[in-house]
Amino acid sequence: MACIEYRDIELKFEERTIFTKFNLAINKNEKILLCAPSGRGKTSLVKMLMGFIIPDSGEIIVDGIPLSGKTVNQIRSKISYVSQDADIPKGIVSDVFRDVFKFQINRQLNYQEKILSDWLEKMLLPQETLNKNVDSLSGGERQRLALILGILLDREIWILDEITTGLDQELKKKIVELLLNDDKTILVVSHDDIYQNRGLREVSW
Known part of the structure; x- marks a missing residue:
């Protein structure tokens, strides 16, 4: 069973379609690099996992638990979310x-x-x-x-949203090596090429 599953996710902002029938399964301790042009929903994808954004349709499942209003706090307790802010x-x-x-x-x-x-x-x-x-x-x-x-x-799941912004190259390298060697399920949102060739599975759309 996957640690995280996005099933047939659909999401629109006003009249703009962000996701149509989006599916993704992430295994326990897998390291994922979310790759898409700006404005294509990378941060929206992780915010849906936290329950901050509700998809128009589809289902998100974490450790076998469907995300809902009743389970959102239980799921958030499994996640560390670190953003560029x-x-x-x-x-x-x-x-x-x-x-x-x-x-x-x-x-x-x-x-x-x-x-x-x-x-x-x-x-x-x-x-x-x-x-x-x-x-x-x-x-x-x-x-x-x-x-x-x-x-x-x-927490067992880490979401890292543009966390290397504004850091020098030496510190970026140190942080990336430290994080990616840990036994955690990690989703990375980044435009930084410091993550290239580090063994992450790249998911693009």
Whole structure:
């Protein structure tokens, strides 16, 4: 059984057709690179998986569970979604991370600030980042923090939506190697050629 299935998905925005009878099956721990020109629905595809966009028809199934209003929270609990917008809560970085791991859904995770400190080092962020306000950080710094948060949440499915935007080549390579060697099911949305020849299955339309 596939980990993720899109079955006969149809989606329109106003009068523009985005998907017609779109089908895709993704196996557990498979790494997928979604390839399509701008405006063809790459981000819409992953937002449908999160339940943020509802297809006009068709079905999305995750681990055998059909996505619906009743199951959307259960399915979201399986997914870490990291976007180029680096949408993380406001506040002092150390407090933000601590608060996220106080949520009921995350309490079983073994979070310690030392773990966050180690990841700051891996992502080439100074330790004083812990004491800074999220609003004072650059876009690239927030992007890396959002990625660290996604990693520490340890969900079984990762959605990475243009996460290398604005990063230098050395850091891009480091992040890509780190992520693609992990035992996770990963969907990547990117125009960056850093993902080429990395063993991802390219899905285009």
